Amino acid sequence: MDDKSLIARRVALELKDGMLANLGIGLPTMVAGYLPAGVTVSFQSENGIIGMCPVPADGLVNADLTDAGGSPIGALPGASAFDSAFSFGLIRGGHLDVTVLGGLEVDEAGHLANWMVPGKMVPGMGGAMDLVTGARRVIVAMTHTAKGAAKIVPCCTLPLTALRRVDLVVTELAVIEPTAEGLVLREVAPGVSIAQVIAATSARLIVPEHVPEMVL
Amino acid sequence: MDDKSLIARRVALELKDGMLANLGIGLPTMVAGYLPAGVTVSFQSENGIIGMCPVPADGLVNADLTDAGGSPIGALPGASAFDSAFSFGLIRGGHLDVTVLGGLEVDEAGHLANWMVPGKMVPGMGGAMDLVTGARRVIVAMTHTAKGAAKIVPCCTLPLTALRRVDLVVTELAVIEPTAEGLVLREVAPGVSIAQVIAATSARLIVPEHVPEMVL
Amino acid sequence: MKSIITPAAAAALVPDGAVLMIGGFMGVGTPERLIDALVLAGRRNLTVIANDTARPGVGIGKLIDAGLVAKVIASHIGTNPETQRQMIAGAIAVELVPQGSLAERVRSGGYGLGGVLTPTGLGTPAEEGKTKLELEGVTYLVERALKADFALIAAKHADYDGNLDYALTARNFNPLMAMAAATVIVEPQEIVPVGTLTPDMVVTPHVLVDHLVGKEKRHG
């Protein structure tokens, strides 16, 4: 299993039956493909729909039905469409059970930076700030390092996405839970040692006595 | 013609083709019955509809279709229904061309008091404050006096409905326009003298050289 | 599939002292069977957030009649002399809010906003106790978010999943309140199969709804 699939598969276990979930573009979108059997989740796309699904077959593309990246999607029976203010009312108002987002940095306070690199990349925050501020649960799905540099750092050097402490960070090496006390190492990926995780992390990690291996 | 019919008929002349109008309960509601031929106005009821009309026939009462007083209404082809936030978005946002409301007092600043008498009547302001604050044009339709006491006064003694200067006051005696300079007597009712209007008004009236009689 | 419960079971969820948002405008769009069940259950000391208290014997008026309401936040109580009588007697605390501001306060609660800035109410008793803010030379009142423990909602249709639409002027505060309460209980006129409401027809998505109140079985 490649790194991204492993991350997506592990994140998928966090989604529970009946939840409303919003998946960011890229790696987080892959999570929908790994839902455990018997778990039905409603997916929101912040451009205005609950009940999105992949386009079910060629020829069923509808120009008025896309995800937040502008790519064609389908809709399940029971789907609902709404305007952007309503969509972010769902997000900001705590009606979204979980959002899965990519990350550039997460720090010891559990702060996430995921939307700009000053002087290099200024794409705009889109819906990221509302999602991190308002979702009941924020899961960061990202590679543990970028070109060898740690992304889990003592203090974010990039502009934050929100002041809210995210709830879980899932990488190809570990599952880390930001808490009031700091970043707690909850799980290691199959075949990865605690020492390897610590070596790839510049933030201080709290390591409990027992750190189980990810069950996938 | 009785006083209320005269007032309603005169106010109706202020409604122009294509306008969106909101009529208060009571006397203002009568205005709809006196629209000049060829003038089509859309009527909003603030409980959530544009395109209201009287119930067209016995047996056509619908429990889900009432005016803001809870009385059954009908709806014309092209009507639209919406929630209370949207309804007051129309009102507050300047999309309502005109509102016609009753009044307890209007003063020289053009301020209206029409929703409470401290110690006696505290019904709540309902939509009145939003209507007076937000409508493009506010017309007060009321009897000139109450039990012989002037209702057009130097300064309102009752709590105001809004700080906004209303646009026109129509009574059974006169049409008065509040302006930055004060209350200007624009018209007198048929058979009513300027002196009679002044006698029934405790506010100072600005009387132009020529004050025409209402054309009804 | 949403849980379908009886009005009595719904009333049993509501404890004494609960804060309720109740849809409707002069009783139109008010969930009457839920109200009846609350009266029967005798839930006391309720706070009711609603546009109005209708009339005695109608809608929210029934809760007032039964003496179950300790506080009302509404835009209008003038059509219910019993509410006024209890207010004057000190049995009910009444907070009056301009109707448009009340709608925005409920919406803000459901949308995760702290509140809105409105010109409505400035220079009137409605501004008492409220913060003012000046932006570019214009003064606004800060109208703050409202939330509730329960929203009691009347809908036209609910599908099996709990998606809702509303009928004509029975819509009013219902969809706003469906966003703003911890538990949302809906009394639809009809429950219909999933797909009966198309995505563009749904006003309140099923994720906001906790319980649907079913019809009684009809015999004979």
Place this chain on the structure above:
Amino acid sequence: MKSIITPAAAAALVPDGAVLMIGGFMGVGTPERLIDALVLAGRRNLTVIANDTARPGVGIGKLIDAGLVAKVIASHIGTNPETQRQMIAGAIAVELVPQGSLAERVRSGGYGLGGVLTPTGLGTPAEEGKTKLELEGVTYLVERALKADFALIAAKHADYDGNLDYALTARNFNPLMAMAAATVIVEPQEIVPVGTLTPDMVVTPHVLVDHLVGKEKRHG
């Protein structure tokens, strides 16, 4: 009956320097024929308020390509490298706003509100230059109302009177913008008889609409 005009006639209403709200999300729900007409007319120095600038050659991206836009207020420009290039070159001023805050700012403009209080953006660059307000120990950013000279709207259906509905995710900012501009120009996919849209289906009432853009006549 609403006036039916051509895209060219609509573009002729828009002066250089106008502030435009343009519906759409990555080009979905953007009135493409109106955009094409603006490009053809060469209207310059425009301010565009929109969710994003789509991609080069798509939707609002066409206005960017043509160098007609002086300022953009949007939540996202990352999908359009040309917008970023012009921004870095100093040819376009870009104000980035969190998407939910942008939606509320547009809505506030249309609803007569001064703005809203939101927690979104606190502690981030999005708070720069904005007022903060503390209510009951919680801090909010004040996000202020936006208004425009014109709203360019894409709808699914317009009836002859100008009542509108929208399709699926092509709804997005369109109904909000239809409230917030002095002049509202709508490009519907279809124009249908009055009554085709029932009162509960109408999302944007006709009173908000100034002009409908018709289809070209088809010959043969």
